[in-house]
Amino acid sequence: MTDQTAPTDPAEVTAHLDARLDDDARAWFAESRDRIGDDPAAVRVLFPAVSRRVGRGPLAPGGDGDDPFVWHRDDAGRALLLAAVDPGARPGELRDCYTHGDARERRGVLRSLEVVEVDDEVTAELVDDALRTNDVRLVAAALGPAGVAVLDDDGFAQAVLKAVFVDLDLERIAGIPDRVTPELSRMMADFVHERVAAGRAVPASVWTVIDRHPPADRLAAIEAERDHEDPHRAAAAAAALDARP
Amino acid sequence: MRIFDPHVHMTSRTTDDYEAMADSGVTAIVEPAFWLGQPRTSVGSFVDYFASLVGWEPYRAAQFGIAHHCTIALNPKEANDTGLAREVLEVLPRWLAKDRVVAVGEVGYDSMTPAEDDAFSAQIALAADADLPMLVHTPHRDKLAGTRRTLDVLAEQDFPPERSIIDHNNELTVEVLADTGCWMAFSIYPDTKVDERRMVAILQEYGTERMLVNSAADWGRSDPLKVSKVVAAMQEAGFSDDDISTVVWDNPVAAYGQSGRLELDVPGQEADSTFEGSSIRRTSG
Known part of the structure; x- marks a missing residue:
């Protein structure tokens, strides 16, 4: 339960x-x-x-x-x-x-x-x-x-x-994390990337979903946002990644 | 002065109206289910309307600190579409059981047809089953005869006068009702029905007991601030604050309080509150 x-x-x-x-x-x-x-x-x-x-x-x-x-x-x-x-x-x-x-x-x-x-x-x-x-x-x-x-x-x-x-x-949510598929981990990582690119925050619980099957390429793309020239994007990337357990 | 408008069709009004009503002292309302200006053709349209009366509209009202209640019924005009009427009557018990539904209404007569008789009679029985008062409107045409017939039908089915709220009265129907024990309601309109001056004269003659005043504001020419204008006219005529409060607060609370479902405390409003995920804001975010 x-x-x-x-x-x-x-x-x-x-x-x-x-x-x-x-x-x-x-x-x-x-x-x-x-x-x-x-x-x-x-x-x-x-x-x-x-x-x-x-x-x-x-x-x-x-x-x-x-x-x-x-x-x-x-x-x-x-x-x-x-x-x-x-x-x-x-x-x-x-x-x-x-x-x-x-x-x-x-x-x-x-x-x-x-x-x-x-x-x-x-x-x-x-x-x-x-x-x-x-x-x-x-x-x-x-x-x-x-x-x-x-x-x-x-x-x-x-x-x-x-x-x-x-x-x-x-x-x-019932079924988290057992039912998370690689596809869902990928989708959640894309969601994070999209939010970071918009300079917006994400909840820490996204990592429970992403890290069930960590998608290396997507994570690298989010990591790269740390160095983005737009300070809002860089700050959002840092905040999202620093919340990763 | 704290005001309870016991008959106002807010579905037809804007947020500007809610704001002006709140500024005028309105903190509680009853919105009766009624005719929407053109006929509905399926029971689903009624169900969606009832759903908005117990859902979206209380949310809108609460944004302005106004406690919203409603009455639910098949109105007499649409009772004449007998096939549809049967389907609506079938779903009514569910909707009469909802929170903040404080009466069966508006029922009564429009053209005084046999189909209207049947719907009225069936809904008196539903009110008894649901343990609710009834809001009965008197017909626009042949009003006096319609009022007498309304009283006869209620008496035939032993519906208690103290649970009967008879609306849209005038100088002639009030004479018939004064000694019946029914609640007597008056809709104050800009041009038709009763205006503030005539209302004051009626209150001077018959007193404030069992008297209700409402704006009945809807999609037609009407004024949702009429109750506050009656308050001003009563003040000018020398009525005490206690007498005024009897008419615009205590009486509607007593009449509709018989349902046991008035909820007069409006929860504190948060700027980001929503109704089922939707809001009345226009700003993004």
Whole structure:
């Protein structure tokens, strides 16, 4: 597991969430799961209500609510409501909850993929949609273990590039560094070169990706930028390379 | 004076309007779902509109320190496209369950057709299921008869008067409503409907209890600062600050607070904040 705040099965989510609920929220939640168990369509109106019923803060005590990789209480609540949907109805209801959902609801659907069983086809559809947004909450939630499991190598490489563009910490993505291919290392080095040539900074986590399969020619090109006549480029090259572990 | 405009269609307005409203004292609004000036032809257009009312528009409002809420419904004019109406009614429960959705509305009558009756009645039932108040607009044509019919239909379905907000009133409809226990709302327009002077006269005659004043500003000729202009007219007419605050703050908070979904504290605005990665800035970076 990439992140210690990320639970992996419904029992674990239940335990985390239960510890954070007061009596009213616990009662609402238990009743909601029962209703969904009896009638899967009940999830349509209960799912949007989760944030105001069980709260919005980080799931783990002391967690950082602004960290896009951190599970929130409503993510846990939503994942458990979807877990209560009959497996036959689940793919359709899950997809509709995403389609009709706001960003928090969509994040909840994406997080649920970590703890409920759905077809890879449905998972892939939702992960692809999330990766097309520029919303860091959705991009981060799509890049958990279940999300990256449905991406092939090309898709994974594009997802990691997307993540660096929206300033996510690459080391928090599931599959980093094990799934990094030589092609992805090369692409990330080219990204660094492009940023350096523009005189811009890069995050230190790019090196985890580049150094999995260090591309000698690309690294030499970035190294050469240290001596560029444009002082902005030279400074950007020095800053990027000096951050390399 | 802190102002709550309980009926304003900000989707049709610019950021200049938000800025001027904030300067005039507006810190909270309700944006009812309504007719967009031309008919929609698919349920997807409604869904995208509802999504913007609970998503992008609250983000825009928050940039100016304004707490944005909305009401969700199928409006009476488009209820007459019965095939489409059925599809919209089917998706409404999901949208009525969203945060900051504070009523079912605008519903009511346009031409008082059977299709409008059906949509109104179905949405009264949805409001009861979703535990929400209703925002009902009175028709532009045959207004008095339409208001009476509205009250009859609400009573037939046992919808509580204290959860019914009846809008676009005038000197004649207020007589009908005064003793019903319904909230009475008045849209203040530049030319049509009620103006500031007439509003003050109505408040002098009927008092401030259960009275709401709004700009109903939209894509037509209208003025999003009308509530603050009513405040000025009330001050000039000698109303106390308490009485004015009852009309432009306490009453809308009480009426829509029945939803349990008012969120009147707007989070502090950071210069680089975005909505799902998009912003209202025009600068690069």
